[in-house]
Amino acid sequence: MAIKHNNGIILTTVEEVLSWGRRNSLWPASIGLACCAIEMMHTAASRFDTDRLGIIFRGSPRQSDVLIVAGTVVNKVAPMLKLIYDQMPDPKWVISMGGCSSVGGPFPTYATLQGVDRIIPVDVYVPGCPPTPQALLWGIMQLQRKIKEQKEGKVWEEIPVREVPTASQPLKKKSFFGF
Amino acid sequence: MQFSKNKNLWIDDKKIQILKEKYPSIYIEKFKNAVFLNIEKENLIDFLKFLKENLTFKMFIDFTCVDYPNHTPRFQGVYFLYSPEEKQRVGIKTWAENNTLPSIISLWKGAKWAEREAWDMFGIKFEGHENLVRMFLWEGYEYHPLRKDFPLEGIKNTYLPSLNLKPEENPAHNYSPYHTFVPSMEDLEKTQKARMPQKKAQVVLNWGPLHPGTHGTIWFLFDMEGEYVKECDIILGQLHRGVEKIAETRTYTQFIPYTDRMDYISALCSQIAYVNTVEHLLEVEPPEKAKWIRTMMCELQRINSHLLWLGTYALDLGALTIFLYTFREREKIMDIIEGISGIRLNSSYIRIGGVAKDLPEGALDVIKHFIKDFPSKLKEYETILTKNRVWLKRNINIGIINEEDVYQYGLTGVVARSAGVPYDIRMIQPTDAYDKVDFDIPLGKVGDCYDRYLIRMEEMKESLKIIAQCVEKLEQLKDSKYIATENPYVLPTLEETFFSIEAMVKDFNLRIYGEQAPEGEIYMSGENPRGELGFYIVSKGKGHPYRLRIRSGAFYNLQIFTELIKGRPIADAVALLGSLDPVVGETDR
Amino acid sequence: METLGAIVGITIKSLIFIVGMFLAAAYLTLVERKFAGHVQQRPGPLHVGPHGFLQPIADALKVLTKEDLVPDSADKFLFYLASLLAFVPAIMILAVVPFGEPFEIFGFTIYPYISDVNVGLLLALAFGSISLYGVIFAGWASNSKYPMIGGLRKAAVLIGYEVALGFAIAGPIMQAGTFSLKGIVDAQEGLWFIIPNILAFVVMIFAVLAETGRTPFDVQEAEAELVGGYVTEYSAMKFGLFPLAEWYIATFVLSAITVILFFGGWHPFPFMDGLPISSFVWFMIKLFMVFMFFLWVHWTLPRYRVDQITELAWKVMLPLALANIFIVAIWIMIFG
């Protein structure tokens, strides 16, 4: 375990437990903007079932931890989305689902926001148009990994920026804590 | 009632003669799939009234504008009307002198939003419009984007870098820290104020735009007295991405993926409607097999779309489990579409002249398995819902639409059929293999939410029937061609490019210059699960359309919501919106 | 000395009840999620701990350490008070609900209830009604439109069903001749009260569904209309208390009262008297079955509109409850 700042074992353990609680109970706000929202709904539905991982969709931003920006963010809705983000209590994270919300996607037009990270900070970018439910779940797991590594004292820039993911083999171990 | 494929759907010469006698100044433009009557601005209202009252063109289909920067006056308004009795369409064109046109709300209430849109996109004023505000963009936005002198990317005058990046960092070659102007909350409040200048009742409720119940990002304004809605307006444009503008800079093939992303729930239906329009413009005839594949995929997508509607509708009315049951079946259809085309949702599978790929091995087996299994699942949904007393209470006599509304607002699809109007493009103008399959068109008698529910349930069963016929036919057509590559407008397949230098050159030419369509205009539509999805293309002989107008079914269907909700509690808004079934991607484009 | 002993005993017992109820409520969320999952052909929480067993813990940790936002425009005092008012009375009902007959362990007689008051049932109803204020305060204090509508809706529903509920429980009381919940159970030695009181039972089911805000009566937080209803503006643990109180503790306690009133409390099922199962276990089995029944209804039906709910309460449920009193009166005249 990489402890960068020496803040005592007890504090670290508490932090560790809290971080475990947070990453296993990520409640996204159920806000859908466009096509990706349909795939987000499919992720929550029976075939992929985010509830397995403790992820349940909440209607109100006040009770959610993750904002999954699912779909094209246009200029007109951008201030509203920022408001939703501001209404969320800390700690909070943002997953930018799909190309449109990440960089404007295939809509380099006058009306579209070229990347939601221009108004709110984004933690995980999930490419795809729209990403399949499995790709979104992978993105959520990347977020869980990020929460874990942040608690271990790494700043997010240190997490490797680019890997070349290739074959997608199922995970072997059944335990989820370590990931 | 059977219609042959070659029936001319446009106004006949007899009626044109009558019109010519009454209005000697009109000028007739005839194209293969469109007839336009040009009339001067002064006589427009009179002329439209005559068409509506004397020549039975009483159904409003669409209104849009075209920009000709080198012509004075610059803008041309185009109206489309339909005669339910004669099954004929007509287009009316008029030049907007001084950038103004008379408003036709007095004739058709459905023109209200279309005129707002024209104001928003082209900056044309309408005399006599009750509240001419921006349709998609916000009040205070300076430009009118669909004008030809406005760039597609907009005016990038704001420094708005990514918050995740260090100042000098450049993540990708097409990244720029400069951005178009993003409105502030004040701008949006101004937009809201413009919609509802004075409140009449107790409280104005902003329902949406980012609200779980609004099917995306529709922004409702309810002026409420307790739980009851007194006044209502809808602000659209929270998903306005400029698709019509994009179309003007892309070749006909390149635009296909964008049609998916308009109505993302029924991507294949939109593609088929678009590709059919382009094929009629280019006069390309797809091979037999492609037609049957298209019909089959279209109906699969229709089931898929209706299932999503059923799920979200039930979810909105509180039946949580139905939502997950319908998504279970949707997963199956998504699997089929993914296996055949490669992507689950926005498949971009249809190509000009056929389909992108042949059916893979085993596709028909899977579809057969699905149509055998699906009726039992449909039965389950019906058992839970159809006769449930709560369901009856929430649906019966809510949002009654009558025949007159259908014509006034240009309602199409299930919403029109619930009022007993047999308006189905599959019947009126059968494309692909629709003239060769047997199926019923269910109609409603009352026109309430319950009728719309029943009709959609019936349509799923009818779609299954069509799919079964397609599968049967496709099993015979196993080894025939799926794309008409011999046509000069059709892109060659990969195998042809690999083995023949001519195909490679043809491929290069079509990719670089696009399909150089002959000069002309066309309006054609397809029966989308949400209503009539029409494409009006103006071609100037280039590789990309001069103007592409998308007549969205959901856009016009949604318009009647503001009327129906008046005097009803807010809980009915959910039921009503669900039963109209709009998709924001299509209403906003 | 004896009073002191009694006080200490009651305090310990109360603590056990409260902590137990907290844990039970936390795990009832897991039960519900698992049940809902399987109804929808998915497994529900699965990977956090073995079969999702640690899921409530993770949720609790997360909710407790979340930033506690209070909206600027909210009425701060009422905003805090509301979450307590919703939660505390719900748990106070436990004071009068007996969970079984006294039993002996190591020579001590354990009473599986805190007190056997002779107006127990009335107290339970009274406590239940207080939580209504929690809901209304929550709606009002948030100073926002959705919570306001949600709170008022819930109030309208509660008022309607409290009346119907009051008349519905009159039948069993008439038969037992006492308000004491323990007394009512004792009176059902031979025949459960469901037999003549079937109408009251139907009213009771509907009333419990309405009071606990489950479909077909979950209008107060109809997500499609009102985002989160009266809890829209609440975050962190203040939010957590509402569903905990309403969906789990209240459902649990009202299920217990249903079992006591109509299913013979801790008496064994008919023809199963001989089984060596303690009264406490019998009671829990019945309680769990009733609880699951409510979940089952919740995950099947669509929801009514709020005016239809109140209409149902006043026009159908109230007359049914009155008719039940009439039937029971005749029953008592005939069979004594």
Next chain:
Amino acid sequence: MIKVRYVERPKLTNTEKIFFLDFLRGMKITLKNFFRRTITTKYPFEKLTPPKRFRGVHGHRIKNGKEPPSFKVLEKFMEIKDGESRCVACYMCQQACPVPELFKIEAVQLPNGRKKVIKFDMNLLNCMYCGLCTEACPVDCIIHTDIYEVAGYHRASGVAHLSDLTERAKDFDNRRYHEPDRIWIDDKERSKLWGQIKWS
């Protein structure tokens, strides 16, 4: 033959009303489903194999002797070693793409007169995965692989470079090049949802 008919509006009978049969029938369905097997793919531990036609992130096939005849024609102008990307810098993918700005292709003229691709960047965050580029490629170079797990923490992680593209295509071809063009592989995960399908 297309027919028009009116839908029937069912009525609730009194028996159904009094005994709550409408509710009970619905609850029977949910109970039946309660005892059915779950259809869930437990994602990180079990994964659905995408069909062969799946359009995931792009890859560049390498020169390995399996090129189509068209490659032989165009190869003369190019400097491509074995194991390198087949790309002949014809820019057809960019031409076909609805969002051409996502490509950044650079080729240089070598002293021997041949061309070499030195840069092939694709900003996959702009990509629609519509497949038009792969249909345009005359040398079967650019393909869609079945890889979809590409979420990253940075905008830059969405940009695929030449090395990534060849890496991914190599991986994809190793696994699935010889697979027949079937709708999907009928494995355990599929049959969870579908049950037993009768294949012809």
